[in-house]
Amino acid sequence: MPEVITKDGAIKQDSWVVVSRPEDGESLNMPEQPALIPADLWLAGKEHFEGRDDIGVWFDSHDEPEILEGLVNELPLIAVNFPKFADGRGYSIARLLRERFGYENELRAIGDVLLDQLQFMKRCGFDSYALREDKDASKAARALNFFSQGYQAATDTDVPLFRRRAS
Amino acid sequence: MYVYDEHDRQIAAERVAQFRDQTERALAGELSEDEFLPLRLQNGLYVQRLAPMLRIAVPYGMLRSEQLRRLARVTRDYDKGYAHFTTRQNVQLNWPALEDVPDILAELAEVEMHANQTSGNCIRNTTTDQFSGVQVDEVADPRPYCEIIRQWSTFHPEFAFLPRKFKVAVNASEKTDRAAIQVHDIGLQMVRNDQGELGFRVHVGGGLGRTPMVGPVIREFLPELDLLTYLEAVLRVYNRYGRRDNKFKARIKILVKALTPEGFAEKVEAEWSHIKDSPTRLTREAIERIQGYFTEPAYDALENATELLASQRFDNRQFDQWLSHNVDSHKKPGYAIVTLTMKKTGTPPGDVSDTQLEQIAELAEQYSFGEVRVTHQQNVVLADVRQDQLFELWQSIEPMGFATANLNTLTDVICCPGGDYCALANAKSIPVAESIQRRFDDKDFLYDLGDIDLNISGCMNACGHHHVGNIGVLGVDKKGAEFYQVSLGGSSHHDATIGKILGPSFAQEDMPDVIAKIIDVYVDNRKEEEPFLETYRRIGIEPFKERVYA
Structure with a gap:
């Protein structure tokens, strides 16, 4: 079973499987385990998945999270893919899901997830991280907490430093 | 200035x-080169032609004497005893060892300095006018912002x-733009609206590099x-x-162009x-709290030292030239703004030794409340000098090499490190600057020419801002040989313009002649006090082409 890092840097075992986007003309290849499917396909077949707590969705970095506005909390898990760690679109997607669409359940970073990006991900609202397999999960807790505070408001805090200083 | x-x-x-x-994980092989790359870049660390290069942030160009002294010590202890002022108001070390960089950063942090986000695809150091807070005509002091x-x-x-690097600049003067805001990803011009409220006119999508563009206004x-x-x-x-x-x-300019400025503005508003x-x-x-760090220093109540200066000028022609060119007027009576030029012929533009850094620290303490500003033209400003101390100051900086009275003239060249240091460069830039400085060593002729921005970049990345030079020079690679393309008519000020390419490029040894011919055309065609740029705008590029390629 794959390992996933939690917000606190702990390692948890997990059975969610990311189902890749099917080729044209093919249908989704659904596994036995809980599955994350492309968000637009979930939306298109929403009535089939109603009430299932073992179906979540994933967004790719170029996808628009706006398509799930008003529906996000029907999902137990949303993942955002980082095709390359240097592709920073996923951070914006995460903040939109959390701060604009009010998503409250688990938000997971998947794909090219490395140690040095974890704290940015945490600040943008991700609370679980499928660390790339070759990376040392025992170092995640440190990487998640390099900084004890940030200057800005983000998903983790709505009080930017300039407001904390004032109080 | 701001204090942590x-x-x-x-x-x-x-x-x-x-x-x-x-760094430890990179050296231990736990981070691949690709993975470490953006991490070290976001810390200003490039791997260059000869050694790593470390770019240290100087937020909006402000430095205190203790910081200058620490920089001097760092260049001595970890480098070869000199540093380089960049075209974005930062400082670069050319020879640090990778494994020493964490120690260098620790030394810098002790004096409230860092190298954060001085490179990489992130938001870079915000730059502004080096005369902020001391000039007469500014809307408000831009430094707190x-x-x-x-x-x-x-x-x-x-x-x-981000997709690419991102640079923000702020300008507060209504008449001049020393921060070149219209060629930044975001340019903020401080303005007051009809109700007298303070705000910004927002330009987005300007920039130099491969596709130079003047940034359109997306919000008035x-x-x-x-x-x-x-x-x-x-x-x-x-x-x-x-x-x-x-x-x-x-770069964001491509997105703004693709969506049109109006389309982009709509997306931003939404x-x-x-x-x-x-x-x-x-x-x-929050604003007032930060403004509290940028209050006026303890100025003496003075009158302008007009008569004293007049007699000093009369007695000493060199002082007179220096005063005319390197000293600007100050908002406070009896004070003046002095620019120390780092453009002595024979020294790469912007280069300073450890000793010079310490000298500047000393000068700042003695004459200017212990602070200096680095300019994007790679000079250093003492912003608050008493007029009655100008002569004494001038006498002490002359032997230090900071009194070359060529500010804003043809030989006050903006120049990137070029092929001598930089791995990206197609061609050397420093020797071209030097050969032009040598060609135009007649001060009287130089002064007669007035203000001319000559900007030299060793490659398309345009660190030397060649597109916005009145005369721009770009190093290009032609089948392995170094050549130079010349453009004319650029400006980085309120009338920001991208220069036009003159024609086919030139060999390095021809460059002084080429520049001389361009200057001749200007001298032959100018009307009275007309500056170079205006003559160019009036007569167009053709007469220059005819003369240079004749």
């Missing part, structure tokens, strides 16, 4: 520890991996309290929709409507 509080100090210390950890932007952009979790008036939320909206639109498939099309009242919205108290 316990929060800033803690973040700076944690940053040093983080980079030390990253630069500091507010610095704090907001430092380790911003959403914008650490942004109230000051909305600064950060609006920046956040611009950055979010760029982060989501800027191109990531092609490095050369990834995004902003969601977040404009978020906690990121500035408060009056």
Whole structure:
């Protein structure tokens, strides 16, 4: 079973499987385990998945999270893919899901997830991280907490430093 | 100037520890070269032609004497005893060892300095006018807003991996633009609206590099309290929709052009409507708190020293020339703004030795309340010098090499490090600057020519801002040989313009002649006091072409 890092840097075992986007003309290849499917396909077949707590969705970095506005909390898990760690679109997607669409359940970073990006991900609202397999999960807790505070408001805090200083 | 509080100090210390950890993992092979690359770049560390290069941030160009002294010590202990002032008001070390960088950062953090976000695809150092706070005609002091932007952009979790680098500049003077804001990703011009409220005119999508562009206005008036939320909206639109498939099309200017400025502005407004009242919205108290760091120094109540200066000028022609060119008027009677030029012929533009850094620190303490400003023209400003001390100051800086009285003239060249140091360069730039400086060593002729911006870049990345030089020189590679393309008519001021390419490129040894011919055409055609740029605009590029390629 794959390992996933939690917000606190702990390692948890997990059975969610990311189902890749099917080729044209093919249908989704659904596994036995809980599955994350492309968000637009979930939306298109929403009535089939109603009430299932073992179906979540994933967004790719170029996808628009706006398509799930008003529906996000029907999902137990949303993942955002980082095709390359240097592709920073996923951070914006995460903040939109959390701060604009009010998503409250688990938000997971998947794909090219490395140690040095974890704290940015945490600040943008991700609370679980499928660390790339070759990376040392025992170092995640440190990487998640390099900084004890940030200057800005983000998903983790709505009080930017300039407001904390004032109080 | 701004002084760290316990929060800033803690973040700076944690940053040093983080980079030390990253460097150790890179050296241990736990981070691949690709993975370490953006981490070290976001810490200003390039791997260059001869050695790594470390770019140290000088937020909006401000430095204190203790910081200059620490820089001097660092160049001595970890480098070859000199540093380089860059065209974005920062400082570079050319020879540090990779494994020493965490120690260098620790030394810098002790004096409230860092190298955060001086490179990489993130929000870079915010720059501004080197005369901020001391000039007569500014709308307000822009530096508190630069500091507010610095704090907001430092380790911003959403914008650490943008499509490409991102540069913000702020200008507050209505008449001049020494910060070249219209060729920045975001240019903020401070303005007051009809009600007298303070705000910004927002330009987005200017830039140099491969596709030079003057940034269009996307908002005429942004109230000051909305600064950060609006920046956040611009950055979010760029982060989501800027191109990531092609490095050369990834700057925000390409997105603005593709969407049109109006289309881009609409997207930003739509995004902003969601977040404009978020906690990121500035408060009056937050602005005032930062403004409290930029209050006036303890000026003496003085009269202008007009008569004294007149007699000193009369007695000494060189002092007279220096006063005319390197000294600017100050908002306070009896004070003056002095620019120390780092453009002595034979020294690469912007280069300073450890001893010179210490000399500048000393001068700042003695004459200017212990502070200096680095300019994007690679000079150093003493902003608050008493007029009755100018002569004494001039006498002491003359032997130090800071009194070359060529500010804003043809030989006050903006020049990148070029092929002598930089791995990206196609051609050397420093020897071209030097050969032109040598050719135009007649001061009287130089002064007669008036202000001319000559900007030299060793490659398309345009660190030498060649597109916006009145005369721009770009190093190009032609089948392995170094050649130079010349452009004319650029400007980085309020009338920002991208220069036009004159024609086929030239060999290095021909460059002084080429520049001389261009100058001849100007001298033959100018009317009275007409500056170079105006003559060029009036007569166009053809007469220059005819003469140069005759």
